[in-house]
Amino acid sequence: MNLQDIRTPALGQVLRPNVWDVVALVLIIGTMVALVYGGEQTTLPLSTLDVNPVSLDPANLPLYALRTTMRMLLAIACSIVFTFIYAALAAKSRRAEIVLIPLLDILQSVPILGFLTFTVVFFLNLFPGKVLGAELACVFAIFTSQAWNMTFSMYQSMRNVPKDLEEASQSFHLTGWQRFWRLDVPFAMPGLIWNTMMSMSGGWFFVVASEAITVGNTTVTLPGIGSYVALAIQEKNLTAIGYAILAMLLVIIAYDQLLFRPVVAWADKFRFEQTASASAPTSWMLDLFRRTRALRALTYPFTALNRAVSNLHIGFPRLAAASKGGSERQSRVIDAVWLATILAGTGYAAWKSYQYLSATLDLSDVVTTIGYGFITLARVAVLIALATLIWVPIGVWIGLRPKLAERIQPLAQFLAAFPANLAFPVFVVIIVRFGLSPNIWLSPLMILGTQWYILFNVIAGASAFPTDLREAAGSFHLKGWRWWVKVVLPGIFPYYITGAITASGGSWNASIVAEVASWGDTHLTATGLGAYIAKATEAGDFPRVVLGIAIMCVLVTLFNRLLWRPLYAFGERRLRLG
């Protein structure tokens, strides 16, 4: 849920949670229960996984960094494949859409780190005693942090393909397959790439968090930067943490320069604008590729493959319902059966979940967990408010100075990508040293990594603020708070909301790692839902994990629907400039 795309409501303009959200929520919880149930039955001694212990020798760091990066890339590849299939299904089939889109919406709100509990058990059981299971669990965790917003973006693009291009491809007899590769995918490309980039940024956080995880009596330690840091925490080695941070910095810079900038610059041609823009994104890497014949030659097989694949004459099965006479009645019958199936499935999942949870939990558990949920909610709200107070004025100040913005903006984006959990120990050391109250002082960790989204979005908004409006404000002598309230704040509002949505989603997620912290043998705990889930995970208390996650899902979804979406819609409708 770190980077959710809740900006455009799915399926019409329904802002309040509707029945489909409930259905989706129940189905997801039901699946978790099923995974755990299956897992619990076959819990095996998994000590075999501790065979290659991580060492704190900095010489090993490059190798660890490489493995971390590989997991990341594997996950992104999975996310892309998932995106193409899921989004295409949802966009092309009305019946699939009814279920898939609310499902996606809820999946975005599931705290990934809580999810990890089940997936680790599941994958370990899939490949008992093999490292592969643990690796897959980790990759899956990263995947769950990346896929949803990418899929949403692709789905929305596919639903908004310009009508004339659609008619043109129809009229020139493109098959469904050709159309998908020639029209749908290119049209979705800019949004998809932007979202992939955001997903990658968010992903570092999860790769680090999921390399070393304890579920009940199972501890998984995969060689990587995350487990390196976990070991450093255990051994109270601050220098090693410094090395890890340095290695991560280098990895992120490399990935940005070698992978993402070239891709963004290349994808500029997919922007659906009829006019050439003044400043196209550039990348030295891409230029290198374009100018160097040898490197170019490397791309030829891909180009040829792309051409060959996209030109295959494959017709998609007609998923959309036919709309004529007799077949209309038939289609309605299928609809009814389909709906009945979904409802039956939902009912069954609800019943099973209830059964599973009620075996160990009673109503008072639910009430206390909701209480914890509200404590964490209060933390998120206060932190977002604080971050807003700090970063909005600074962002505006920077954004209105183009030269400065140009230099600060990449830094802010970089900080957003940097996995803040690597830096947690530094803060924990301070809290321990000065004996500060964890309930208050652990909280800032939740927003440590996500506040930058507010900053760089505000900078982008202020940079895009039209000069003539600023000049007009100047010539009317608008100053002080009036200038802020009447001129600048409305101008940057839509950008700010985008940033705040991302920041708040990320903070919820981070609460699971931020509300509990340790340094050597010292364990700090802040009261809250995040700590509740973290502790239940460590204890292998699955019913409580399910309950905690379900409550967090509901809170996040409500928070999104009742606050962020209306604000976003308002900003788009009233305050979008140009």
Place this chain on the structure above:
Amino acid sequence: MPLASAAFALANQEGCMLDQPNQPSLLDIRGVCRSFPKGSGEELLVLEKVDLTLRSGEIVGLLGRSGSGKSTLLRIIAGLVAPSSGDAKCRGEAIKGPPNGVAMVFQSFALFPWLTVLQNVELGLEALGIDSAERRKRALAAIDLIGLDGFESAYPKELSGGMRQRVGFARALVVHPDLLLMDEPFSALDVLTAETLRTDLIDLWIEGRLPIKSVLMVTHNIEEAVLMCDRILVFSSNPGRVAAEIKVDLPHPRNRLDPMFRQLVDSIYARMTQRPEPKTPALEGIPGSGVGMILNHVSSNVLSGLIETLAGPPYNGHADLPVLAGHLQLEADEIFHLGEALQLLRFAQLSEGDLMLSDAGKRFAHLETDARKRLFAEHLVNYVPVMGLIRRVLDERPSHSAPAARFRNELEDYMSEDYADETLKTIVSWGRYAELFAYDEQSELFSLENPH
């Protein structure tokens, strides 16, 4: 590129040879109707019993007011929309999905921005499964023919509007269609560019270098239709029907200043204004001028400006529509909207292709701003039934406010959602100008109080 021209000439020759009186027609539309669901759930009849036959070797134009269903008919022929009833046949086969041998040129160009000019042109051939060498050859030939030489590797966004539409033409021509469909292909272009493209196209056509047999084009530019077409079908609105068929026998190249040409243009103008069709479908006894009247959005500023222009020299209250359209650089359709709005408000009268100011219109021209607003308000309430209705509802309600949805629903009983939107927009803008009522966009509420 001589090779390409030869290939095209051949294709066209074949077309000419087929052009015998007794050969089957290229396109056969019989009693085609089409309706769309309205906002209120009922059906809105857009096309009613349209007949159309197209033979090889002719350019046929569909001319009609906005909303008369021209594009819908073209989409039916292109296989993008199915008729509700009636027969649509292309080359003797019923049209189900885009027929083979028909290509389309779009008003918005509809080029794929991520493909180069060459790739865009090749697209239609790829779909046909033609191998890459042949594809390249034919695409280059089409590019060459249409005057795009040297732009093969450019992306559409690097081209001007006129060049982009040339790509649109090349893309359609390269598949060597029998029938070329064009939906207002020149209306997104500036005047000079459009004219160049039209003449280029006509030149290629009469030289027999276009690999097509027949052209069907939609336009609402009367001069364009007379300039290019052999036959013009004039559509009436609500529902769309073929109201008249006009043969144009003038030889190419045609000269816009030729008296025969002018006469033809004038007569079509007259025909299109002569009997302003009631703009509402005559539902059970509801007259075309009731609450369900469609109001095209025309800004009150433009109306005032037009009244002033008409009142001043050289018109002195009486203008010939084609002349006025030329002077104001407006399309026929736009000038009709303006004239009709003035006529509706009784500020002017339309007849036989002329626009004459009424006494009220002449008075309006000489009033101050506030007095103008009062006069405008008076006419709105008296002559635009929906305005009277809104005013009455607002007066009657204790809160003196009413949600827009209240009136939208009523409008949607008579018209499609699009038109209800347009009408509501007009109502709001005229009502605001006349200070008849206030409207809050946020809450979508009409009210009597002034927003100060």
